Amino acid sequence: MHSEGRTRVLEYGDLTVRATPENSGVRTEVDVANTNERKATYSIQISIADGKGWTAYNRFWLQDVPPGKTKRDDAVIGSKKLGPIPQVPKIYVDEFTPLVDRQ
Secondary structure, eight states: EETTTTTTEEEEEEEEEEEEEEEEEEEEEEEEEEOOOSSSSEEEEEEEEEEEOOEEEEEEEEEEETOOOOOEEEEOOOOOOEEEEEEEEEEEEEEEEEEEEOO
C-alpha cells in the first residue's frame, strides 16, 4: 500500500483500490484488469477502516470485462454516523472473485 497525496492505494494482483477521504465518507475506486482470454465478471468486497473501530464496506460487481481491458467503479463508503472519517484509510480486500466465461 502506498499514498498518492491524500489517496491511499492498494494493489492486489489484477485489482487496484484507491481510497480518498471526503466530508461524507471515503471515496473508494476499484479498477480490475482482465488478464484472462475470455470476458469475466468480478465480485469484489472492500472494507475501509481507521484501525480504531471505524469500519465500513461495499460490494462492487464489475460485469463483462473484455479480455485485456480494465473496468472501474467507485462509491463513497461509510459516513460520519460511524465517527470521524478516517484521514489515512486502511484498505482491506474481503473478496475478489473472478467469474470467467466458459465460451
